[in-house]
Amino acid sequence: MNVMQQDLSRETHTLHNHVHRREVLNVCGLSAGYGPMRVIHDLDLIVGSGERIGIVGLNGHGKSTLFYAIAGLTGWQRGSIKLNGIEVGRTRSQGPGRYTHQIVRAGLALIPQGDEIFHGLTVEEHLDSGAFTPRSWRERKERKERILQIFPPLKKLMAVPVGRLSGGERRMVSIGRGLMGEASLFLVDEPSLGLAPKIGKNVIDALMALDLGGSAMVIAEQNVSLLEGRVDRIIGMHVGKLKGEASAALMLHDQGGV
Amino acid sequence: MTELSQAQRTWRNPLFAWDSAQEVEQLPTASYVSHQEIWERTRSSRTELFKVGRLRYYHKWAGHGQSTWRRSRYWPTRRRVLRIRGEYNDKSLRREKTIVDKRPIWWVVGLMVLALVPLITPERLENTLLTAGVTFGIYAAINLCWMLVIGTASIFSLATYAIVGTAAFMTAYASTMFGLPWWLLPPLGAIIGLIFGGIIALPATRLDGFYYALLTLGLNELCRVYFVTSKEFGSATGGLYGAATYLPQDWSSTGQLQLAYYACFTLMLLALLLYRFINGRQLGRILRIAPEKREAFAEATGVDFRQARVRVFLISSVGLGFIGGFYSANYGGVAFSIFSFDTVLLGLAMLVIGGIGRAEGAVVGTLIVVFFDKVLITLGPIRLIIIGLIMLFVVLYLRNGLFGIKQQFRTWRDKKKSERRSTRAEKGGEMLPEEATEARNPDDVYRRRYDKMQREFLKKLVTPEVINEHRRAPQGQHSESLERLLIYFRNQPQPDKYAISALQSTNGYRIVALSGHRGVAPRVVEDKIYRSPVEAYHGVFLRRVQDLLES
């Protein structure tokens, strides 16, 4: 529980990543917010290839904002974000969402909280819409097959408009859409939010079973017990800053105690 | 200073001389950091300081001396002509006055200039300018009524000229067929306007803004086609002429023009009054509660905005009908061009250039467009292109027309300022300047700034040595830095302060956080159970240190 030890362990961990893995994402000194509100404070995060990382933290502590900042969707941001070595962070974003599609095309798959879906498209078209690069468009049949293996319930629903699906099915479609492209970094925002515990667990299981290859995955969750022991690292997030693994354990205690 | 800090690396326990059992003679401790140094470092600004705040400049007028104030009021109401705020200036020891709202002055000056135009125009330009002036008066009146519909009632109707044109055609027809005198035409027009408005208000209650805009655009076209193809409305001659007019035929043409100018000027003044009475009173206020997209909220607070909207729409339709009747009495008839798409476009350009939702916007926008359209008539189609370009520029770059520039600039500046401020500095509990300008009690600002600096200082004292020292002896005599930390922790307010609760059952101790409210039990902070009070003390200390470092 010593503060110094905690800092030390974080240091060694990042060092460890530097040596052994290719960096997929390197966030350095990132601050972001909306208007006068600053949500993320000087945050550093390094994600190596093949890693699965869980970010835990309570509501309103900046998990989604961190993902939005990486995707260029926040009001303003400062600091460097390197995706596969390409700088995608801009000191002043020209209004939210102006460059998002370019960042996505550079290899980001953002699976947002609350299912940003297209109501009128069928499940199949929906999955197609995730395959935006020419290569994945050509291979979309095989890719769809792969996703159906991960989410077998979707097989029967391929021709149904997404607007008529249930919450769990929508979440599967939304995640499936994110997995369609050739992303090197998957950002999954609260995959179990709003779902029945069992379905939420299934969704997480599917994410865990995914073969990442050279890419990496960051999962934001409020419920630590769903991720514990199944991801490579758990990082706590508290008022816009990342805390090391040690304090992630502490937060688990906090949640149990409150 | 530095020599001193070198020297005090170890701490000698004064109680050791009494040979107490637990005490140790010397302990390693943090090097002494002078709080003066910290203070100076905090005060010296690392970043450039910018002026912040939202004070606006007002000119201060001298007070009235000894006599009490005479405030001029509109008879018989208690409304004041000018909103003036009186203050006592602490520094000059004098009373002074501030004019809070200067718009009435601008209105009076502007209207006076417009009233004087016929007297000061040079002979050569008189014809052009006065003809343009007549058009300006009528169009400004129309636009004011339209502004009531678009701005106050937020019904995006494009059928304004359809109402005016229909009323004008009907009254001109009535006048030529039944020989009605000129002074009957405007009231008749008002009745026609009411009927027409009643018919098109029907879909307005059900349709969304855009659907209604398109529908009314179609209605306008429908009116045009109908009147153009009807023989009784003069499809052959391009309009219906020969209605009774108020201009005496035996006057000179200059005299007639001047009379027409003043008549139209009066019409505009009437429209301004109407605007003021609708927008500034009950109806307008009700509708300002229910701007678009907050309708559900307005309804929940008991405002019947639908009815208010329809009422505004009907009243302005009556006004438009009246103007239509006046139009045919002014020109002795009416041409089909009043229904043309370009007329609607020009009218919209007038509103947009001035800024939607303001009377001054309608008047000044009309002035600009009429100037290009009627005074620079020799330019040909280019003048309409110029108007279109101005309109395009205004709509692309200005949020609410020319009169919204000031507001837009201020919002933009505030946004940039606060964004830059929040990317620039860390907050750490201190009030941001933007907040500080709105804090009720200035003491709070300073208390929080002091607290922040104190924490900055204390953070530097947290070292492994200090933590080790506390673990060894949570109570008793401490080194200076530890003592400072402990005093700060003890002085924290009650809510969420850590405490230790002794567990009877297991003979252990647990850390809790006080609620700070009488009768509300403390909440448990962690599951860990400490075996001795000393361990628990240290646990509390570690938590507090962590909170301090995180703040």
Next chain:
Amino acid sequence: MDVWFVVSNTILLACIYGTLAIGVSITWSSLGLLNLAYGFIFAFAGYGAWLFAQHVSAWGPAVLASGVLAGALGGLFVCALAFIPIHDKPNFTIRGLIATLAINLIGTQSLLWWFGPRSKSLPEIFGTWKLSLPGMTLTADKAGNVITSVVMLLLVLRWMRSSRGGLEIRAMMMNPHAASIVGIGVRRTSFYVMAITGALAGLAAVLLSQTYYISPFGGLTPMIKAVSIALCGGLGSVQGAIIAAIVLGLNEALTTVAIGGRYVLITQFLMIILILLVRPRGIAGILDRAREA
């Protein structure tokens, strides 16, 4: 009443109106822009085709293609001027509407200034042949109009259904925010959309010029009809627009036969008002079954 005449006229009108209305509808639903510069694009395409016929070749299909291209160009122009600068600013819908109106004013006045008020006529694109069937005659322009517009519409709809660009447009129609998350750029897609709808307007301009003439203000009436049909069909719905085009085409043909061409607009508007009073969101309000939110 001559049934065949009514039917053939209905089909003809429905085709041309459908071409126009679908353009308006797609623009509105994918970009949130109510394109009232459509009249200008229409006239611009007509003049483009006329210039081509005058200076390059008067061969029918080439003239048609040049009109379509000119329309697409006009659409791109409107997009660059009225959509790109303000699409992420507050109050975009009203400002976009006014901006397109301003472009319409500038554009038509420029055309008037450049080409003069005299209207121009295009060569007969489909030739002058006639087909006599028992009970009716089929003129070249009617058959050509119907076939071309149906083919073009089918092509566009097929493209929207099955290609990647079409999928992007449809995705953006439904949820622009999600579209940017899956890597669809709003600005790039907006250029597609405006080029396609402009091309549709260009096609309609060339087809209509077989009956009417090309003049700077000639686009106004088609635009108003297109907008009101799109409105009646429910802004943003392609099927709704097609159904509305058929209904209003039938109405127009019937009115012309029964009471006279003068009353076409009146009956049409009465009908639109009636439909909108019953269904404030147009015919599509009935068709739409997907669960919202």
